Amino acid sequence: MPGTVQSIERAATLLHAIVESGGQMGVTELAAAVGLPKTTTHGLLRTLLAVGFVEQDQRTGRYTLGAGLLGLGSHYLDVNELRSRASNWADSLAARSGFAVRLGTPAGLQVVVVHHVFRPDDSPQELEVGAVLPAHATAVGKVLLASRPAMARALADVPLDAFTARTVVDPAALLVELQAARARGWAEQQGEFQLGVGGIAAPVHGPGGLVVGALGVSGPVEELFADAARPALRAMVVEAAAAVSRELAT
């Protein structure tokens, strides 16, 4: 098979080996089963663990298939379905907050806008459904990166574009910010993509619990991050994203 990537082949072989074993294997058994050195096997397993494709029993150290893998097939979520289910909540978020709303899903190392509600002030605006945004410079992108360690690590291997002087292009600094975003359940952007444009976004979970999208508001930094409005706005965004997650779970 010319042109295949060796590490992906090996990872797939490992997953098959776990299935064939009846569900649980230690690293030594796995290395023997697939005919690889134990260190290589261990490295592969660490990556599979990080992306949620395997899980490790804390007590025995043995590996099983991960929930992330199970979610892939049965919980595949069509983006048009996602838009249709999110629409009422996105409208309501725009109406209550007074800001434009976007729903983003991951596309490679970027974010694609699957739903866009105009800022409710009747100013001229263009529908941005289908637009692609940089993940590291937007609130919706950071929410998705924070939930996808593999995506975040992959970003560390490519040069990060600086869109403004505020764009975080240092991978280490970005990772710190992503960890914080994951811990508190929302992310912000403050002029990192376009000067003066801010954003607040929160994760939308699919029926399997995986983050399938990010819902957020955006608008002028000085309005979005005015001290008086900020906590209420964050709460609104988190609440709307949770409402969409509940909608998807039904």
Added chain:
Amino acid sequence: MTERYVLAVDQGTTSTRSIVFDRAGRLVAVRQREHRQHFPRPGWVEHDPEEIWANTQLTAAQALRDVAGLPGQVVALGIANQRETTVVWDRATGRPLVRALVWQDTRTGPLVEQLAARPEAPLVRERTGLELAGYFAGPRLRWVLDSVPGARARAERGELLFGTMESWLIWNLTGGPDGGVHVTDVTNASRTLLMDVRSCRWDPDLLDLFGVPAAMLPEIRPSVGVLGTATALPVPLTIGGALGDQQAALFGQTCFAPGETKCTYGTGSFLLQNTGEDLVRSRHGLISTVAYQLAGEPVHYALEGSIAVTGALVQWLRDSLGLIGSAAEVETLARSVSDNGGCYVVPAFSGLLAPHWAGRARGLVAGLTSYVTKGHLARAVLEATGWQTRDVVRAMDADSGLPLTALRVDGGMTTNNLLMQFLADVLDSPVVRPMVGETVSLGAAYAAGLAVGVWSDTGALRRNWHRSAQWVPDPKRVAALDAAYPEWERAVQLSIAWGERP
């Protein structure tokens, strides 16, 4: 100033919803309850009016409770209802004589044919602006009077009352047998075939034609204006307005100026254009109907085009063909190809409504070649909604001479971006979606709120209307679709011809 809220009851075909709106027109609480659909015979569709009344009380009480903790108070109630559904009940007991005959019910077909053969039949179109068809309420009322023993005599003695769904609810809300107010709003009355659409009064000649005793009819009232006090709710509320559901959507979309047009995209679709204080008689297959009336002001009229099958065609793709797992996935499938591959679907499942009125037409898929894939079919399914809208809009242009400057859309299909862009291209007009998708309920709330002064005038309502999305025509696609339109028209003619085969 403390916040004031308005409660809207949307009594629809499948469910009853109670929704509370604030002064900015934003939705604050929603409660919903479905009711049973009764199909006692093929073509018969009935609802239990008492079940619907119970659901109205229940959901309204729940919604009122939901907002009880908020600062401010609910100050009015507005009603939007499924149109043409007919209720006959006993004035003394409040019990319905039979279950409600729903607008989808086709049992009055033979009766309408008999009536149409009478020499006075042309009066119907002249006085009501409507075709003599079983779709409207009058023939259903006549059916009840003919079919229930003793009903006509009791109706003549004033023991029985007739109403469309809003009449039934208002009568019960205001006390029922104990002083209930028996009224109907002018938009609902305009759909009975019994009202003179110019004078907005019951027409004695039409009552004669249909054999309906005047004693059982409700008083016709403006859509916006105090109708009574709802005492049957946990808190007494002023009933400030009522409208048929599609007129309510027109009102909720704030289409107050002549030429302003909305289309609600659901299972079927309903396009209404405000024609102002002029009644425009359609010569191109549309319905002339009352849009709304504010108390003390002239009636505003509308042209209406109803399309029987739009979203239902997507459901067919999902449920009968199994090509998609959910309605929204039709967009994904349709986007797997770049055009319709020469394929057209005419969804005349049970005939075609506006502007063709071909009851015998049957559906067809035209232009099949081995090149056509399920992706092309999905695209043709979505395009069918766009083409049918174009048929209706073209008829409207010809009738009213009011060119479409933008189409205001609402309903479930408006989350389909491919369809919305296709609409903009096929109509060569911007398509705009408002921030509040619940336009039917919003229209009822607006009507009631105007009546009690929550909003000062229709200008205040307009300022509440905001775009949530807009699709603009792409000149290249407009030209390509113009060139393709005759293909669609040919497919429609074929579907009509198919139904007429000997």
